[in-house]
Amino acid sequence: GAGVSQSPSNKVTEKGKDVELRCDPISGHTALYWYRQSLGQGLEFLIYFQGNSAPDKSGLPSDRFSAERTGGSVSTLTIQRTQQEDSAVYLCASSFEQGHGYTFGSGTRLTVV
Amino acid sequence: GESVGLHLPTLSVQEGDNSIINCAYSNSASDYFIWYKQESGKGPQFIIDIRSNMDKRQGQRVTVLLNKTVKHLSLQIAATQPGDSAVYFCAENIRNNFNKFYFGSGTKLNVKP
Numbered sequence: 001g002a003g004v005s006q007s008p009s010n011k012v013t014e015k016g017k018d019v020e021l022r023c024d025p026i027s028g029h030t031a032l033y034w035y036r037q038s039l040g041q042g043l044e045f046l047i048y049f050q051g052n053s054a055p056d057k058s059g060l061p062s063d064r065f066s067a068e069r070t071g072g073s074v075s076t077l078t079i080q081r082t083q084q085e086d087s088a089v090y091l092c093a094s095s096f097e098q099g100h101g102y103t104f105g106s107g108t109r110l111t112v113v
Numbered sequence: 114g115e116s117v118g119l120h121l122p123t124l125s126v127q128e129g130d131n132s133i134i135n136c137a138y139s140n141s142a143s144d145y146f147i148w149y150k151q152e153s154g155k156g157p158q159f160i161i162d163i164r165s166n167m168d169k170r171q172g173q174r175v176t177v178l179l180n181k182t183v184k185h186l187s188l189q190i191a192a193t194q195p196g197d198s199a200v201y202f203c204a205e206n207i208r209n210n211f212n213k214f215y216f217g218s219g220t221k222l223n224v225k226p
Contacts, residue, residue, distance in 0.1 A: 004156070033213070035216075041218055041219075042216040042217050042218040042219055043157070043202070043204075043216040044216075045213040045214070045215070048213055056213070059213070091157070093156070101147050101162055102159070102214070103159070104149075104156030104157045104158070106154070106155050107156050
């Protein structure tokens with residue numbers, strides 16, 4: 001597609017529920033990243049996918065967080081048993097190759113009530 | 114650990130004036146830097162980048178300056194316009210660690226008409 005697409009744009013969920021956030025990267029981009037942005041804060045790295053290599057999961061804050069990327073394209077970030085501190089904007093980005101600037105999606109605003 | 118921060122959390126300028134947004138980084142192994150602009154409700158947008166073998170790079174109305182001696186990065190916006198109002202982030206990439214960028218907490222630029 002023309003840009004990085006994320007869905008849903010907004011998600012309100014009850015504490016303890018699981019959520020899935022989706023990212024469609026730009027076609028042909030081999031690298032895909034997930035970041036989290038809390039209100040008024042910078043971006044916190046979560047996870048990185050590059051081609052068929054094992055993902056870099058070093059930024060995932062707990063084992064409630066997981067992500068997968070199917071077929072080297074679409075990625076899903078899953079948060080299990082959501083907590084209020086998970087409330088944030090979750091941003092996905094892709095790039096043609098590693099080490100270069102990303103193109104970000106508009107993010108999914110997650111609110112846990 | 115890596116640290117990227119900003120000197121001024123909020124900057125107000127008059128339309129037509131030049132703006133300077135500053136960023137400090139702490140890791141001398143950082144060799145690639147990007148400035149992003151984030152408008153409300155949108156993902157960060159790439160503005161300009163610079164590699165550590167350069168000390169200045171110019172784009173359209175924007176200039177990035179890199180001072181490796183003091184580990185300082187700045188973004189200059191010429192003839193600031195209302196459409197420049199946004200949060201600006203600097204991001205740092207560390208040599209041989211292409212998996213992630215480290216982002217500062219951002220500076221909010223307010224352009225007064």
